[in-house]
Amino acid sequence: MKNILITGCSTGIGFETARVLKEAGYKVYATARKKEDVKRLRAFGFICYKLDVTKQKNITKVLDKILEEDKKLDALFNNAGFGQPGAVEDITVETLRQQFETNLFGMHELTIQTMKIFRKQGYGKLIQHSSILGIIALKFRGAYNSSKYAIEGLYDTLRQELIGSNISLSLINTGPVTSKFRQNSLIKFTENVDIENSFFKTTYKEEVKKRLESTDDSKTPFNLPATSVANVVLEIMNSKKPKPRYYVTKATYILGFAKRVLSTRLLDKLLNRI
Incomplete structure (x- = not known):
């Protein structure tokens, strides 16, 4: 039986991907950062470990447990991440560092440890969750935009370095998908942005907070359920030669098409309306 390690399985995309792959017959190692989420996932019947991707030793421990049980790892879906809202001028270096610790550095640490396993066994599938915001940038999302742009650069490079191996690398650029992403972002926004003393104080209160507080995904254009991403991961797992x-x-x-055909100024005008 082929297996896969998935990060960020507490809710949304991670949870649905774990469920879809388990139902399809794959052995899923679902992970979450909080103990209560691990307990809940186990109650659903998942093999679940507590994993904080910002902790190097934690990553090593989880991978060791998988190898003890299966002697191999067929695939990794790097899904864990969060969004830090706020204008660039309101994001401190420490806040930006926190964004990168999970979205990039944590992902990278898990990737390079997994690569040692893949190189030794001679095969494997890396699946990295990026975003449409790794292709285009939207205002008040600078920290998140930059973390996803960094993922694009780092793993576009790795993919070239994997040519000739039996290790595949696929990036998934997700647009609006139903999850708790906005709710979690609202917590980070409140914690890390000095709203009252910002130049964008009015915009934050009248637009940004209103968007983050919304729980009606039907009002978001082109929104899809979390299973839309889960089905792509399943397609990759079933494919002998996954797309990059x-x-x-x-x-x-x-928006990906607009990035290719519009000038920078025209693209900025378009994106500024979103």
């Missing part, structure tokens, strides 16, 4: 990149949602296709 997968777009999810029409928004990703539309």
